Amino acid sequence: MREIGDELLRWLEAGERFVLASIVGVRGSAPRDVGATAAVHADGTVLGSLSGGCVEGAVHSLALEALADGEPVRTSFDPDPDDPFAVGLTCGGQLDVYLHPVDPDGEPDTEASGTDGTIAALAWALRSAQRGLPVAVARLLDSGRTLSVGTDEHAGGTGDAELDGTVVAEVRAMLGRNTSGIRQLCVSGGHEHPMFVESWNTPPRMLVFGAIDHAAALARMGKFLGYHVTVCDARPVFATRRRFPEADEVVVRWPHEYLAEITTDRRSVVCVLTHDAKFDVPVLREALRGPACYVGALGSRRTHADRVDRLRAAGVTASELERLRAPIGLDLGGRTPEETAVAIAAEIVALHNHGSAHPLTHTSGPIHVA
Template identity: 50%
Template sequence: MLDLADELNQWAEEGRDFAVATVVSVGGSAPRDPGAALAVDGHGTVIGSVSGGCVEGAVYELCVQALQDGHTVLERFGYSDEDAFAVGLTCGGVIDVLVTPVRADAPDGKVFAAALSAAARREAVAVARVVRGPAELLGGSLLVHADGSHDGKLGGSDGSYDGGLGGPHTDDGDDLPALDRTALAEARAMLDTGRTGTVEIAEDGSRCPGGVTLFVETRVPPPRMIVFGAVDFAAALVRAGRFLGYHVTVCDARPVFATRLRFPEADDIVVDWPHRYLRSTGTDGRTVLCVLTHDAKFDIPLLETALRLPVAFVGAMGSRRTHEDRDRRLREVGLTDAELARLRSPIGLDLGARTPEETALSIAAEIVAARRGGTGVPLTGSGTPIHRDVDGKEAAARTEAAA
């Protein structure tokens, strides 16, 4: 749906009713990725595509039917269908398409309108929808904003549905039903990395495969990871950053080292003094900065800038002796205790890492722990929760500071 945000926002502002078909999962050689959408309004106007032409006619009819009866449906199209060559994917793939009617005066219509408006303004936004589960929950939706907040008071199993996903209430005093709390945490996590896809949770809100499948659709550029220092460890960290969903930039002042040949998997390679590049490039509350140069002439001016930016993570490589010298130099240039407390140095968790790949894993693990509130200790015997509900307050503070 967010794939068509600009056009659908215009429809919503005009008060049109419409039905939107969204690809929620794919298998094999499918032509479009999850999130691809086709929409039909009450006049039969069509925008978008879910398959590049293979099943558009059948999806159009499903949208027309949804507008008439108001029912959300999940339909699978694939080569194995009996009518494969009539409405199936002759390329051999399989797609699941969620068809949802959007009525301007309905509670879920207001949720969708708010999501489309935010996406059209180029704001980061996520929409979680139930695609499989009990009939009373199918099509339920939840809107999550970039600061971690969500719109409105959500409904529950007592019949007070007003755009939430439903499910039993928790007994900890929180107004949100348990299923909604889990959906909110999952949507926030996917919004952080700009990912779109499905997640399975139980109806009681636990993160175990069970009775409910959510489709979480996001509209946001991927977060940035900037790796300063074109060293061997950086190549492994680039791969880890890409695996975690970051847009990875490598920056180094030495052109002989900062090359595409050495870093083929980096999204961007910049030859510039690190502190100068950091001052000129865009960062936000999701940006991760990894300083691998461990050379004072690069580190000090770079960290002086980095530790005063509202970014998510600042880490620097080096021995404990290097860290002590770095800390002294940073104090000499005027950094405060509060600013220095943001620096994670030596960077990485204690995994006993030796190789560049193991070191990259330790750094990536610390980034995840910092972003998700983890402790970094083994789960065995720890007694700590395996999953944590993300608190939107910290994200909101970072977003406000970045603005």
């Protein structure tokens, strides 16, 4: 939902009627994962998508029916080898889709229940995400009642204080783990409530050290992939906002000093593009001892061999050096800054998804591995 959040928020603020169609379950190979959302306006306008076009037509029709009925619907799209006209994914996977009508005229009586409605809860979540705050959206699949939960606050409710407390606790735990999916909640009396949770954690960090042309191309690629991108260089004449308009931050600092002061985690990626020992060695020593999942450095093989000797002399251990990806990126044969940025991004994506980085035409088995 977050990827269509800006337009969705405009619909909410304008009091528009629409349906949220979200993937709540995937089995086998599918183009998009759990949490992917399309929105279908009452006038037929569509935001986002759930597949490469395989199920969009059917989802559009079902969404308009759900909006007319005013009731949430959960449906599955399963391939049927005996029916050539059955709606399903051509790749053979199965999707569970939740269709959730959002209608200002159909909102429950929020004053009687003492809670904000679905519209207020969704708007609060989308505004929080715009500000870069971690937030999760929980929807009860049987009723569509919605709670949006942040680290310290929440909005919306089910109308049941005990259930609200259970939802907030479970969702906050899922937000901390950055996980999404269906959970079965059980409250007093043995009543079960299936709940779908979308966790929108803060974006992972891409730290680009070295204010060169390759950094500008990589910053654009990093933003495209959803990273919070920082370009850092000690030289103020190069590290300017004008040269890096796509970056979230442009920092004039010695790279190793800046990296030592900020918080990184296992989702962070570090790309060192200076290929200058006085910059590279201190920042790589800092990065290789930190939690970042990816640490790469630009340069020729000769530059890298010299860099490794300098890193060893600076006390970097053999196990730490094994984490270093240099020369940076996959071998795509590219030469331009943009082609190099694609090669770096491809290596990061392959690492994140445990991909082989081999051409798919030369591999076998499922394309998307669970």
